[in-house]
Amino acid sequence: MSNPIDHLINEYIRTLSPKELGAIKGNNSIRLDKGELPYPPSAHVTKAIADAISTINRYPDVLGGTLRESLAHYTGVRKEQIVIGNGSDDLIELIIKIFVKPGEEVLLPVPTFFVYWHATQMMGGNPVFISRTADFGLDVQALLQKVTVNTKVLFIANPNNPTANLIPRDVILSALNHLNCIVVIDECYYEFCKETAIDLIEKYPNLIILRSLSKSFGLAGLRVGYAITNEEISDYLYRCAQLFPVNKLALAGAIAALEDKSYAYSNIVKICQERTSLAHELTTLGFSVYPSATNFLFLSTKPLGITSESLVSALRKRNIFVQDFGMKPGLDEFCLRVSVGTPEENHEFIRVLREEILAISI
Known part of the structure; x- marks a missing residue:
C-alpha cells in the first residue's frame, strides 16, 4: 500500500x-x-565545557568563532582555510551539495567509509565504486578508467576506513596529477599515522583535506570536524553551512583539547x-x-x-x-x-x- x-x-x-x-x-x-x-577527555577539557554551560542561553560564535584560529595554529595554515562542521559527516554532505548535481558522479574506491555514498545518494548523485588492489591499495589506473565528463568528486580516506591502511604519497600525487575533479582526502586518523597532504593545498586548487577531533582527541560525542582547503572553496563551504555549525559546548571542548595536546x-x-x-x-x-x-x-x-x-x-x-x-x-x-x-x-x-x-x- x-x-x-x-x-x-x-x-x-x-x-x-x-x-x-x-x-x-x-x-x-x-x-x-x-x-x-x-x-x-582531560580535566582541562571537562572544565572548559563545564564553564561554558552557564552561557548556553546564548548562541555559539558564528561559523566556529575562535576555534578556526586554534585549528589554523595546530595545522599550520591560515584561519581562512579552515571550515568547521558538525563532525566530518557534515562536511562530506556540504562538499557534495556544492559540487555534485543530480546524476553527476562521485568516485569511491571501495571498501571505504559508507557516509561518502550515502551522502551522494541523498543529494541525487551517482556513487561509482572502484575496486581496490588485493591489499586495499588505490588502483589509480582503474580509477582513471571510471572518469567521465560527469565525474565531480573523488573521496580517498587515508588511512582508509575500514581497512586501516595508508595510501603512499606517490599514489596520492598520481591521482591529483591526473584528475580535474574535486579530490577529498579524509585524514580523520591523522594523529595516529602523521601522514598528511596539507602541504599540497596550495599546489592543487581542487584539493580538500578532512580532519576530526573525534578519534585522537576523544571528542566523538561533541561532533567536531574540520576541512582544510584553499580560501575560495572554504568560502563556498561556509556559504552553504549552518550559521552555527557547532554548538557552544563543542567549541569550548575543542579549543581546550587543542590547548592540551x-x-x-x-x-x-x-x-x-x-x-x-x-x-x-x-x-x-x-x-x-x-x-x-x-x-x-x-x-x-x-x-x-x-x-x-x-x-x-x-x-x-x-x-x-x-x-x-x-x-x-x-x-x-x-x-x-x-x-x-x-x-x-x-x-x-x-x-x-x-x-x-x-x-x-x-
Missing part, C-alpha cells in the same frame, strides 16, 4: 535505506565498534602499544590481521571458517560490540573491524572471543 505523502518526498530520499536504532549498550558493555577513543598524544601512544599487542593476540587465534595506521584493526575470519556476521552476533550476546563489514561494498563475508580499547577491555575481548570461536567451531 502506497503512502499518501510518497509523491511529496524527493525521489532521491525515497531510495535511501531506513536507519536502525542499533543495539542498546549498557554501562558494562565493551564498545569496540565505532572507532572511538576509550579514554575520557600532550594529553591526547599520551593516549595515542597507549593505543598504538595496545594495537600491537591486540594484533598479536588475534593472529594467534587464527585471524588474518591487516596492518593498521589507525586506532582499529581490520580482520578476516576466513582462516577460521566462520563468517564475520556469526562471530559479531555471538559477541553481541556477550555484551561485546565489534563492527561487521561482511559483504559491504568491496568485501566478502569474512570481514570485521575492531577498535583498540583499554588493556582491560582488550583482555576481556580476547578471552570471550576465544570461547566463542571454540563454541562456533564445535
Whole structure:
C-alpha cells in the first residue's frame, strides 16, 4: 500500500535505506565498534565545557568563532582555510551539495567509509565504486578508467576506513596529477599515522583535506570536524553551512583539547602499544590481521571458517560490540573491524572471543 505523502518526498530520499536504532549498550558493555577513543577527555577539557554551560542561553560564535584560529595554529595554515562542521559527516554532505548535481558522479574506491555514498545518494548523485588492489591499495589506473565528463568528486580516506591502511604519497600525487575533479582526502586518523597532504593545498586548487577531533582527541560525542582547503572553496563551504555549525559546548571542548595536546598524544601512544599487542593476540587465534595506521584493526575470519556476521552476533550476546563489514561494498563475508580499547577491555575481548570461536567451531 502506497503512502499518501510518497509523491511529496524527493525521489532521491525515497531510495535511501531506513536507519536502525542499533543495539542498546549498557554501562558494562565493551564498545569496540565505532572507532572511538576509550579514554575520557582531560580535566582541562571537562572544565572548559563545564564553564561554558552557564552561557548556553546564548548562541555559539558564528561559523566556529575562535576555534578556526586554534585549528589554523595546530595545522599550520591560515584561519581562512579552515571550515568547521558538525563532525566530518557534515562536511562530506556540504562538499557534495556544492559540487555534485543530480546524476553527476562521485568516485569511491571501495571498501571505504559508507557516509561518502550515502551522502551522494541523498543529494541525487551517482556513487561509482572502484575496486581496490588485493591489499586495499588505490588502483589509480582503474580509477582513471571510471572518469567521465560527469565525474565531480573523488573521496580517498587515508588511512582508509575500514581497512586501516595508508595510501603512499606517490599514489596520492598520481591521482591529483591526473584528475580535474574535486579530490577529498579524509585524514580523520591523522594523529595516529602523521601522514598528511596539507602541504599540497596550495599546489592543487581542487584539493580538500578532512580532519576530526573525534578519534585522537576523544571528542566523538561533541561532533567536531574540520576541512582544510584553499580560501575560495572554504568560502563556498561556509556559504552553504549552518550559521552555527557547532554548538557552544563543542567549541569550548575543542579549543581546550587543542590547548592540551600532550594529553591526547599520551593516549595515542597507549593505543598504538595496545594495537600491537591486540594484533598479536588475534593472529594467534587464527585471524588474518591487516596492518593498521589507525586506532582499529581490520580482520578476516576466513582462516577460521566462520563468517564475520556469526562471530559479531555471538559477541553481541556477550555484551561485546565489534563492527561487521561482511559483504559491504568491496568485501566478502569474512570481514570485521575492531577498535583498540583499554588493556582491560582488550583482555576481556580476547578471552570471550576465544570461547566463542571454540563454541562456533564445535
